[in-house]
Amino acid sequence: MTEPLLSVRGLTVEFDAPPGAARVLTGVDLDVAPAEVVGLVGESGCGKSVTALAMLRLLRAPGRITGGSVRFQRRELTTLSEAEIRRVRGRGIAMIFQAPRESLNPVLTIGQQLALVLARHDGLRGRRARARAEELCAMVELGDTRRILGAYPHELSGGMCQRAMIALALACRPALLVADEATTALDVTVQLQILLLLRRLRDSLGLAQLLITHNLGVVAEACQRVAVMYAGEIVESAPAEQLFAAPWHPYTRRLLAARPRIGAPPAGDAIPGSVPDPRRRPTGCPFHPRCYQAQPTCRESHPASEELAPGRHVRCFYPEPAPGPHR
Amino acid sequence: MSLLAVAELSKEYRVPSGAFGRRPLAAVDRVSLRLREGETLGLVGESGSGKSTLARCILQLERPSGGTVTFQGRELTVLAGGALRRVRRLLQMVFQDPAASLNPRLRVGYTVAEPIRLHRLRSGEAAVRARVEELFGWVGLGPEHVARYPHQLSGGQQQRVAIARALACEPRLLALDEPTSALDVSVQAALLALLAELQSRLGLAYLFISHDLAVVSTMARRVMVLYLGQVVEEGPTAEILGRPRHPYTQALLSAVPRDVPWAEPARLVVRGEAASALAPPAGCRFAPRCPWVLPRCQDEPQPLQPVGADHGAACWRAAGGELPIWRA
Numbered sequence: 001m002t003e004p005l006l007s008v009r010g011l012t013v014e015f016d017a018p019p020g021a022a023r024v025l026t027g028v029d030l031d032v033a034p035a036e037v038v039g040l041v042g043e044s045g046c047g048k049s050v051t052a053l054a055m056l057r058l059l060r061a062p063g064r065i066t067g068g069s070v071r072f073q074r075r076e077l078t079t080l081s082e083a084e085i086r087r088v089r090g091r092g093i094a095m096i097f098q099a100p101r102e103s104l105n106p107v108l109t110i111g112q113q114l115a116l117v118l119a120r121h122d123g124l125r126g127r128r129a130r131a132r133a134e135e136l137c138a139m140v141e142l143g144d145t146r147r148i149l150g151a152y153p154h155e156l157s158g159g160m161c162q163r164a165m166i167a168l169a170l171a172c173r174p175a176l177l178v179a180d181e182a183t184t185a186l187d188v189t190v191q192l193q194i195l196l197l198l199r200r201l202r203d204s205l206g207l208a209q210l211l212i213t214h215n216l217g218v219v220a221e222a223c224q225r226v227a228v229m230y231a232g233e234i235v236e237s238a239p240a241e242q243l244f245a246a247p248w249h250p251y252t253r254r255l256l257a258a259r260p261r262i263g264a265p266p267a268g269d270a271i272p273g274s275v276p277d278p279r280r281r282p283t284g285c286p287f288h289p290r291c292y293q294a295q296p297t298c299r300e301s302h303p304a305s306e307e308l309a310p311g312r313h314v315r316c317f318y319p320e321p322a323p324g325p326h327r
Numbered sequence: 328m329s330l331l332a333v334a335e336l337s338k339e340y341r342v343p344s345g346a347f348g349r350r351p352l353a354a355v356d357r358v359s360l361r362l363r364e365g366e367t368l369g370l371v372g373e374s375g376s377g378k379s380t381l382a383r384c385i386l387q388l389e390r391p392s393g394g395t396v397t398f399q400g401r402e403l404t405v406l407a408g409g410a411l412r413r414v415r416r417l418l419q420m421v422f423q424d425p426a427a428s429l430n431p432r433l434r435v436g437y438t439v440a441e442p443i444r445l446h447r448l449r450s451g452e453a454a455v456r457a458r459v460e461e462l463f464g465w466v467g468l469g470p471e472h473v474a475r476y477p478h479q480l481s482g483g484q485q486q487r488v489a490i491a492r493a494l495a496c497e498p499r500l501l502a503l504d505e506p507t508s509a510l511d512v513s514v515q516a517a518l519l520a521l522l523a524e525l526q527s528r529l530g531l532a533y534l535f536i537s538h539d540l541a542v543v544s545t546m547a548r549r550v551m552v553l554y555l556g557q558v559v560e561e562g563p564t565a566e567i568l569g570r571p572r573h574p575y576t577q578a579l580l581s582a583v584p585r586d587v588p589w590a591e592p593a594r595l596v597v598r599g600e601a602a603s604a605l606a607p608p609a610g611c612r613f614a615p616r617c618p619w620v621l622p623r624c625q626d627e628p629q630p631l632q633p634v635g636a637d638h639g640a641a642c643w644r645a646a647g648g649e650l651p652i653w654r655a
Contacts, residue, residue, distance in 0.1 A: 043511035044482075157600045158374075187373035187538065189597055192582040196596065214511060217584025244587040258516040260541040261586070262568055266519035274481050274514075 004031040004071075005175055005208050006055070006093075011068035013047075013054050013232075015278070016061075022278040024050050025232045027068065029305060029313070032176060035206040037198075039219035039240070042229035043255075045275055048212045051229075052178050056093060057085045073175065090121055094169035098181035100161035104153040110164045111149030117171040136167040141197060159190035163197070170201070177201075180212045195222050216259055220244060225311070228252050231276055231286035234305065238312040248312070248319040250291050285316070293318055328400070330499060330532050331362040331385070336394035338377075338384050342605065352604050354380040356556040357394065364499065365526065367533040369547030369564065371540060371579070375601055377556035378536045382502040385534065386418045387411060399499070416446050419493035423505035425485035429477040435488045436473030439463070442495045462491040465528075467521060483514035487521070494525070502534040507542060519545055540583055544568055552576045555604055555612040558631055562638030572640040572650065575613045611642070619644055 013025040025047045032038045040048045053059050055070050057077060070077040072092055077085060089095075097103045105113055114133040118124040124132055137145040140163040153161055162182060169177055179198070183191040199222060201207045211222055219226050219240060227237040228249065236249035247253045251271075258270035273290040276282055282289050288298040297317050305315040335357045344350040355377040362368050370378040384391040387403050396403045398414065406414060422428040429438055440459050442448075449455045460470050466487040477485055486506060493501055503522065507515040523546065526533060537543045543550060543564070550567045552560040552575065560573040571577045574595070581595040597616040608614050614624040623643055631639040632646040644650045 043513065159600050187600070188582040188584075189373065189578055190600055191584075192594070192596060195584075215584065216512070217586065220586060220588045220590070221584045223588075240588045244589075255512065258513045259586075260512075260516070260519065260539065260545050262541050262544045262583075263565070264545060266523060266545045267516045269520070270516045271513035274483070 003033075005034045005036075005073060006030070006032040006210070007069075007071045008051075008055060009069050009071075011051065011054060011070060012066050013050055013059065013063055014066045015063045017279055020279070023232065023281065024063065024278050025054065027305075028229075028232075028234055030210075030227055030234065030237075032208050032210055034175065035202060035208055036225065037202055037209040037211060037223050039223035039226045040210060040212045040229060041214065041216060041219055041226060041255075043214055043275060045278075046229040047232040048229050049180055050232075052095065052180055052210065052212055056089055056095060056178070058089075090117070090174065091172040092174060093176045093178060094172065094174040095178040095180065096162070096165045096169050096182050098184050100158060100165045100182075100185075101153050101156075103165055104161060104168075106153055109150055109152055110156070110167075113164075113168060114149070114171060117168055121172045132171075133167075136170055139170060139201070140164070140167045142167065157190075158186055159193060162186065162194055166194075166197070166201075170205075170207075173205075174207070176208045176210065178210045178212070181214070182211070183218060184213070184215070191218075198222060216256065228255070231281065232278065233286065233315060234313070235287065235315045236313065242309075242312060248308070248314045249316050250293055250318075250320070251287050253320070254292075329361040329397075330364050330366075330399060331360075332395075332397040333358065333360045333385060334395045334397075335359055336381065336384055336396065337392050338380050338389060339392040344605075350605065353607065354556055354604060355384060355391075358551075358553075358556075358558055359394075360551060360561075362500070362532050362534065364532055365530040366549070367526065367535050367547040369543035369550040370534060370536045370553060371538065371543050371550055372553035373538055373579070373601065375555065375604060376553040377604075378553050379504050380556075381553070382420065382504055382534055382536055386420055386502055387415060388420070416442075416496045417499045418502070419496050419498040419500070420502040420504060421486070421489050421493050421506050423508050425482060425489045425509070426477060428489055429485060429492075431477050434474050434476055435480065435485075436463075436475075439488065439492045439495050442492065446496060448495070448497060458495070459491075462494055465494065465525065466491045467517075481514075482510050483518060486510065486518060490522070490525070494529070498531065500532045500534065502536070504536045505538065506535075508537070508539070515542070522546065540568065540580060552579070555601055555607055557612060558639075558641065559613065560638075560640045561631065562635065566635060566638050570635070572634045572638070572645040573613075573642045574617050574619055574644075574650065576640075578616075619650060 008028055008030040011025055011028040014021040014023050028051055042048050054065055115129050118129045118132055134145045137148055142148045142163050183194050223240050226240050226243050227234045230251050236252045247256055254271045257267050271290055276286055284300050285298045285303050288294040303315050303317050305313050307313050337357055338355040340352045341349040342352050358381055372378045383389045385396050436459050439462055440455050443455050443458055449458050468487050507518050535546050547564055550564045551558055554575050560576045571580055578595045578597040599616050602608055610626045611624045611629050614620045629641040629643055631641045634640045634645050
């Protein structure tokens with residue numbers, strides 16, 4: 001593998017929740033290579049958004065990074081000054097969110113918002129800024145550029161707002177785009193359009209992407225590698241094809257089996273129980289209370305993440321390198 | 328005989344336009360459907376397709392602007408007052424966001440007991456309490472959950488409470504409006520299995536509303552696809568999913584994310600997004616996005632026409648047998 005663009009090691013985040021602290025991320029390892037699209041999947045509350053916010057140092061109190069490192073383009077982000085990290089945001093790593101219309105400024109036109117970014121980061125003004133804004137709109141396939149640049153967010157559809165968000169994110173030519181549930185609020189026909197756009201941006205600009213999603217279909221659609229999160233830990237990471245063909249961690253297996261499939265009856269008992277409260281994390285492996293194959297060891301000690309095959313990491317005492325039950 | 332028969336149901340809103348004017352918005356446009364006891368009809372469509380409005384009009388939560396709703400042989404659109412309240416007990420609804428549909432200040436047991444008391448379905452507090460515990464058992468909750476407040480329950484448990492409350496009325500029909508869309512996939516799977524089990528136990532009819540074709544296919548034998556307030560295709564689920572005939576249904580199916588990274592289904596990517604219901608296209612409402620649009624589609628609205636056994640599509644090309652049959 002080429003040297004990673006982004007390399008997260010042992011990232012640990014705690015939230016002060018008196019009387020103690022709730023550990024929300026535990027030793028997260030994550031790599032994104034240049035021009036690679038990596039999916040970070042998991043259910044609500046597993047820590048996928050916190051991972052992205054912590055990487056970009058956007059965590060607010062009571063959350064704080066208590067351990068680990070985040071290296072991006074050979075710089076350590078966790079110790080940068082506020083002024084330096086601000087230069088990384090936007091220019092190095094850009095982020096887009098689930099609710100595009102709410103993420104845009106409602107009282108400025110799309111053109112004005114692009115102009116602000118271009119003036120601030122690139123010192124572009126006037127005709128040159130206008131030309132660059134039009135170029136960005138064309139890049140995200142926003143159609144009628146003149147109309148779009150003069151439009152306010154409420155005058156655009158959800159899909160167009162998300163394209164405008166992507167144009168803003170691309171304005172500073174970032175090397176990595178972090179997309180947090182960026183297609184979740186969109187209708188499926190529009191979701192497909194945005195996923196195809198992101199794929200074209202990877203091909204044409206070499207834009208690396210970290211796609212945070214709860215939707216395994218989006219991962220299958222867009223990602224080359226996948227990291228699966230459960231209760232603040234990466235429990236399995238693998239090349240996408242291998243993960244779908246043969247998931248090794250019991251949680252991944254059950255998550256895949258729980259998906260509704262066209263024409264099949266619902267898989268009701270896929271994962272019994274519910275996600276643990278971060279203030280009362282189970283001992284040992286956090287998944288053991290819900291695991292169908294938990295052994296006494298799983299209750300007593302915490303499994304380390306091991307590389308069982310090139311590029312395949314699993315955090316489980318009893319991984320199953322065999323085809324999954326869902327096929 | 329059908330439990331429910333809806334004929335030519337329309338709902339028009341008048342929305343503000345400019346400083347003083349109002350103009351009509353046709354949210355649902357002449358929709359007809361039938362539903363038998365114990366059967367599920369899936370209503371599929373994207374935002375703004377009118378699927379929720381249609382359900383609300385059937386339950387008389389909104390009064391339709393036109394058409395009829397016949398339930399157990401009675402016309403609901405003319406009922407009012409006590410007569411309407413008595414019938415309405417038999418048609419219940421479960422909403423997408425359980426947190427928003429439960430009163431945060433009431434213990435969930437009280438929320439479930441309320442309709443039992445209102446409709447006098449049990450007499451005496453002991454009988455009401457026993458009934459609440461029985462309903463909690465049906466939806467997979469224990470007696471320990473009865474005294475909880477909604478915020479003390481997970482999203483999946485809250486949705487189970489909402490289902491218990493609907494069942495407390497002893498309904499014959501449940502309108503399930505995106506009941507699992509706000510839930511994680513593992514929770515969603517368990518809830519869908521529960522709904523299937525309740526249906527076979529109680530013989531309930533479901534109007535199952537979802538934007539997710541995979542979810543609908545696990546629940547419904549028949550599916551109706553809506554686009555901007557109109558039915559574009561209707562038929563047995565296997566037919567609709569296996570041999571979709573309307574270009575919109577084809578696009579919807581082809582947009583469902585792939586199951587596995589190596590699956591390469593042929594993709595039918597439609598341009599743009601749905602037109603505004605305020606200014607719907609004159610002809611076929613899908614025409615501006617349709618890859619196979621004909622000049623005729625722009626100005627002549629298409630009625631639903633048979634394209635197979637028990638299978639209809641509102642498309643000139645599909646009816647003429649000219650469209651390629653797209654396979655998922």
